[in-house]
Amino acid sequence: MNEKEIRSLAKNGLYQGKALEGELEETHISWIILTEIHAFKLKKPVKLSFLNFSTLKLRKTYCEKELMLNSRFTDVYEAVVPVYHNGGLWSLGEGQGEVIDYAVQMKRMSTASRMDKMLRHNKVGVDNIKALAIEVAGFHKNADKVCQPFKLSTAMTLFNDIKNCKDLVKTKVGVSYAETIEGAIKWSDAFLKQHAERFQQRIDQGMLRDVHGDLHSGNVFLYKKPVVFDCIEFNDKYRQIDVLYEVAFMCMDLEAFQHQELAEEFLNTYSDSFPCFQVVEDQAIFNYFKCLRANVRAKVHALSIEQSHEDKEVQGHIVEVKKYVNLMKVYMAY
Template sequence: MANRLVESRTTAVPYVDVHETHTGMVVLVGDRAFKAKKPVFTDFLDFRTLEQRERACFREVKLNSRLSPDSYFGVAHLSDPTGGPAEPIVVMRRYRDEDRLASIVTGDRSGQSAQRLLDRIAEVLADFHEQAERDPVISQQGTLSAIEQRWHENLTELNRHAAETISGVSSPSVSKIEHLVTEFISGRAALLSSRIEGGYIVDGHGDLLADDIFCVDGEPALLDCLEFDDELRYIDRVDDAAFLAMDVEFLGRKDLGEYFLEQYVAHSADTAPPSLRDFYIAYRAVVRAKVDCVRLSQGKTEAEADAAAHVDIALRHLESGAIRLALIGGNPGTGKSTLARALAEKVGAQVISTDDVRRELRESGAIDGDPGVMNSGLYTPDNVTAVYEVTLRRARALLGKGHSVILDATWRDPQMRAHAQCLATETHSVMVELMCVATIDTAAQRIRARRPGNSDVTPEIAVELATQSDRWDDAYRVDTSRGRDLSVLSAHSVWRRAV
């Protein structure tokens, strides 16, 4: 039997092998894996008594059988030859190292095999989350205060390690993470509440690592869920998926991490904004950085580079997911609407145009007047104020739900810009100010060439506005006469730096 098992493997794998951690031991024998708990007590678990270890074994089998019933055979008992009590052990299927997702991801240069597997994992995980348990106790872990507490605990620990002069885990980097996290959470109460109300907080897996997922005949086996702390397993389902996306990125395949998360969102029909995905990827990276620091303190020198890499991932995603409120302004015909739409497509932001709002308000009867005349008709001061108030009110709702917003308007009035700045401050959003510029002739020519739409501006109005003094010193000037691609490149550079 032993010879047949060894010969069936594609690599030389010992029939018997042993792996040990600080909390347990795994003995691999043939096609089985036997896991025993050590009688230890730590900050997060207590296995000191036989009864506690027995309960932990049964719980491990029960919880993991939700996702991988064919991988867990049950709990057996190892008899003591000296006559002592039998020790409980978890009996599992043994998998080959080359069938690990981590091996597949790092070994597949084209990414095609990994993509097929990740697509299937996304489907399995989405189905699991759809059926996962939900109740008020579970939902409580999705509240703003619970999420703040989790971040606080992990960052406090990471700060302690940063004081130990670990390369890549510095106090300034941890402080920056803290700032970005605080800004995101503080302005996103509406988003977090909507996740609870939508039933997105579930009893999940809680520890999705590429090393603990295997592929057999094209089907994934997702092992080793977090069983020692129920509250840490009660999470937003996007948080659950983000853990694996983060780990795949850590393995050097950011493209595959993004692919997996996109497939998960597609299979689950989840409406989470991209910023929330970035937020939870960063959270999982911080959790792993903390674990890396612990490993380093235990003498695992390779963990120092791992910690630095995880901190870097956290910072990148928090910066990418920071909520921004962008004002893209300028005189008519300077290309602000074109730039607003193009930048929004690149960064995943929502666009609100005052032209569109004005047309809606006119059609509803909220404002009236003839178009095409400066400071009268549709453009009286009262009508202009009404349009900007509605624009900012809609922006507030989107910012609170975790969407970055681009406001397409002239933004000539400093008072209106001040109102927008107040909105950014109140919603803990980063302000981005861009002013489009072009020659008077170019602007007039663009207006003449426009297709019919929501803008009522004439070339004459554009010329009149262009001759008026307009100081907007805080804005970055984008010369749109250079062409669309260069304009978007400049605007995107300003957007990315604004954190």
């Protein structure tokens, strides 16, 4: 589906014979239609360096995988439903005509309870963070261990993928930010070579597990029992990671919101439940992981600059790129 079609589905489409009248939200790889009771997530027909949603068959496959993987965390995910188009009429779940796409059907959660929105309004407290850390640690303890060797070239490629955005950053964001990215790539290559043995030791010790892969505040609802959702389904290597890398994302995110104290609380509470620092060198690896997570967020917003059509959205993504590149600079200086 394209943007015009998804807007028509959200505004005029049907679900179980009734008008959707949905509110549309968008990420760089998905559209989400929010109704009073449900949320329907559709994958954009894109092919990027790290994912491929370019065909209907692939989008169906990844919708089914998303449902299966996220059911490990929550009962929010309900089904994968087809999108029909017939004579100008759009419908979800049931209908006639051609199946144009597929959507992941979820229970509608309270937008006001999403952690990133609560952080923006300074409504996240220590108790929220402790509950989330305990929830994540509990899942990590029982997550499947992954036994595969540390590959230096793969680790380098993961960090260095941001190089594909360097020219865009130079043009749209600023020369100094592109220079920081270039410097970060050199720093990362040197760090990975220096600590390659310890990365492998952590794998041998069972710290590489099939976890969430995208654990940031936008993927958490802070109810009395935190709800973690939207894990990575499109690329197994992004989800089968060192648990310390997962923890680093949440801590980096909290620091990006300028809540260092909450980042420390999350890390301390998690570590009390599931110790993830075993030798002094792990502190440096944790810092590297935070830099890598800031790298990924900078890349996501850089890609979104090209996909945005309104100047306000473009400027918003530019601000975010600057923020995360600056964070990379801070972590490299540790």
